[in-house]
Amino acid sequence: MGRKVNPLGFRLGFTQNHRSLWFEQRNYSQDLREDEKIHNCIENYVQHIQDASNYGGIIRLEIMKKTDFIQVNIYIAFTNLFIKKQEDKDKKYKDKKDKDKKYKEIEQLRDEVENVLLKNMLDSVNRKLLISIEKVEKPYREPNILAEYIALQLKARVEIKKIMKKAIELAEEADVEGIKIKIKGRLNGIERARKESAIQGRVPLQTLRAKIDYCYYAVQTVYGVLGIKIWIFLKDEQYLSLF
DSSP: OOOOOOHHHHTBTTTBOOSEEOOOSSOHHHHHHHHHHHHHHHHHHHHHHSOTTOOOOEEEEEEEEOSSEEEEEEEESOHHHHSOOTTTTOOOOOGGGHHHHHHHHHHHHHHHHHHHHHHHSOTTOOSEEEEEEEEOSOGGGSHHHHHHHHHHHHHTTOOHHHHHHHHHHHHHHTTOSEEEEEEEESGGGOSSOEEEEEEEEOOOTTOTTSOEEEEEEEEEETTEEEEEEEEEEOOOHHHHTTO
């Protein structure tokens, strides 16, 4: 049997970097639980305030720890999709105030996440918590966002081939070199599990210099749990210069 390797861990040091940066000799397990606490708090917060019809929350988290502070970088896709709509009463905004509105929404999210984290952090943590939020320009280049889009469509019982075709179109509009999608489980309610796959462009999984992003996402449907795997090959000038 073949042994499957995670494409992200396979490329650490080449095209992928660690998403948690810190050094600890004595209390390694405690700092590891601290990272898990931060991830769980932020993910639970987003799921709590996110509408059921929306997708596109957090792309990734980066944690950097030093002696006096903890830096948490949150990369998000669509700000308006999962921020609490406390200003729904005042729906009339002028065009000149759109940038100010987006800035206020990001500041609001930062304050609320800080409050949630400070309440749920470990008692032994006495370091200052710094949170920065950045919005990604092309969210459909990220496999997490495409996986959430596919999961939302699967829950709505949309045809699988139609879902994958639309996901590939969204990825192509975001200027990706190639994309590969696999969905496995009881598709369309059939008793026997099967898998559907689609590929567009080039996806060199065995080339370490190829910049590939990967995501696995499990979605709970009426018929059971379905697994979604997405590989995205992004443009990399150093890799393309070899050909």
